[in-house]
Amino acid sequence: MCIFCKIVNEEIPAAVVYSDDDVIAFRDLHPKAPLHVLIIPRRHISSVNDVEADDAAVLGRLFVAARAVAESEGVAKSGYRLVMNTGSHAGQTVDHIHLHILAGRAMSWPPG
Ligand code: 5GP
Ligand code: ZN
Numbered sequence: 336m337c338i339f340c341k342i343v344n345e346e347i348p349a350a351v352v353y354s355d356d357d358v359i360a361f362r363d364l365h366p367k368a369p370l371h372v373l374i375i376p377r378r379h380i381s382s383v384n385d386v387e388a389d390d391a392a393v394l395g396r397l398f399v400a401a402r403a404v405a406e407s408e409g410v411a412k413s414g415y416r417l418v419m420n421t422g423s424h425a426g427q428t429v430d431h432i433h434l435h436i437l438a439g440r441a442m443s444w445p446p447g
Contacts, residue, residue, distance in 0.1 A: 369439025
């Protein structure tokens, strides 16, 4: 079982900031910004390369959760970046699809 599935199953702890039937969001262990939360589907999907048509609804729920987290963490107005890394060139290190929400400082573009 992957590390994020273990977080879903509460086999390893995480600082959960949002949870519903489809999705949970928890603070990144190594934050890259003052706010760094990972939003994941409870059901294991490895990456965008594995997304199927039937996954559309749960993936949409990631964005509903992102809005909720941005509001509850007080960054909706100042802004935030949503990132989903796929594969080695993008720096994906955990093979359970996840949406990063990064906020609390100005960010540069393009990303490194
Ligand atoms: P990726 O590099 O795959 O886009 O993002 C994976 C993220 O998961 C990294 O930012 C990393 O810090 C975070 N991470 C890895 N293992 C754990 C863990 O056990 N708990 C938490 N909360 N975050 C983790
Ligand atoms: Zn998983």
